[in-house]
Amino acid sequence: MSGIRIGVIGAGNMGADHVATLHRHVSGAEVTLVADIDKERAASVAGTVPGARATDDAYAVIDDPEVDAVVIASHDTTHADLSVAAVRAGKPVLCEKPLAPTLEECVRVVREERRAGGGLISLGFMRRFDPAHTQLKSAVSAGECGSPLLVRCVSRGVSSAPGCTDELSITGSAIHEFDTVPWLLDSPVTEVSWHAPRSTAAVSGFRDPQLILLRTADGALTTVEVFLNARYGYDIRCEVVGEHGTVALTHPARIVADSARARSSGYPADWRPRFADAYRLELQAWTDAVRSGAASPMATARDGLVASAVAGAVIASMEDGGKTIPVQVPEV
Template structure:
């Protein structure tokens, strides 16, 4: 890397990728968006036209190999991640990959092993809640020991709506996966068993879709975390987390920054989607990724974190299908990374 701006290419310019494109182009220092790629060429072209100096490269693997692209953000669907990540490793390109790392534990492990063979970390996974100021403050508080040992973690993850194509398994892999990483991070421990319950589904989803879901994570140290995931909540986007410890508790995501009283009512706004609730977290995440990539480093969740989350979600999908607790199968970190 030179002292010039990091030249970034983005694969996938749907809602998340387009948001990242605008972010890199206008709010991130030390970086310049130079290329985008998407199967919807018209969408990619419209985005590139709106942003000065951005090329459209039809083939995402060609974008990875392009000599004018220093680093890559992968915001494509999860099923495409494995191939695109392997290309980034082959070309030695730092990459910020949106969750999930891949669609299952086996392919995620292959990515971890391939990165290890490269000899340096290149992959950062987009678990952006680690960068949210509220989550970061909660982590700092729990690590300080002020509340004693953390015993329980309660999580709520609600979306206003999702596309009709969003099926039951995707709720585990694409939504619940965030709380998987949150639990591993806050407890600094692995999840060894997961149970995903499916109560009577909302009448507002298609036949066969199990929404909401309620998951229980059992940690290696004996602690427990629970998660309600409801992706067709209708009200808005809501993410909350409460940690219960030996000498107190702490909660975030309560949305009490601005409390309004008017015309005989009181309350506040509920955001429509994640871009409002976690906009600052994404800004911090991408800025730190750019800063680290320029130095040949990463600064956030690793490929191993992505593999661990994929292993839990693989077990979670099995639990959802079989309606029983499922043990999480993972290799030992030392077996892969030494």
């Protein structure tokens, strides 16, 4: 069984990270082609992999005979069209979240994929592969805390990207939790409400932090805090409170220091150190599935559609003064 040849579309932070991980840490994967609208950037990233070529044409990646499978890490607005092109070409595709910026486009992609036979799109909700999150899910499933009643998710970062808006905070960041929570509880989100304190003085132009309540079909209630400009570090927390106990992620620092009247351990500045293993294991699992022809263990296009439907309900609540809004997943 030889390795699979992978084309990566998008050579920004995320695409470059995927190329490096595939090349250096994934067994059975070979990056053969890298695309970016900035051809120099594509060439620079391709240059890190012996034998890899560069292009500024995303569709050329999909059509290339030396590309067995495609990773889409370009701008969110391109995800839908590229995914559709890939499934039409019959190639497995790992698309970064979100599947598409709008629910309508998500529906279109899911339909096109089904038309092509289904099962070709894997969505990059990498937390499903984070060892801490998978242990958390195993513990919950094993009944270690009893039936879940409350979940508390926290996503904090150092600073938001330029141009961030209230909505992007939901569709770009909180959306991870909209996939993680139902995956963790094995129960879909049924209604949501949006809340916020006054915003931090560190930003202007959008609400930060935000606090979202999610109700799932199992009757559990989840709070999701998203705070993009928390300043102190990149910090992902999750606690599940059940009928006779709790299970939670730990602070994942590997070393602790005593210095200057304090015992302390570090936070990373961004998601890369925190989720490096998750991305590696996700890419390995996807590569293994593509090589063996097995079903991908990743989130599906429909999972992406569902998460976008939750995001849509949250934004509707935000626009309606925090009213409770039911989640409506379009029939596809």
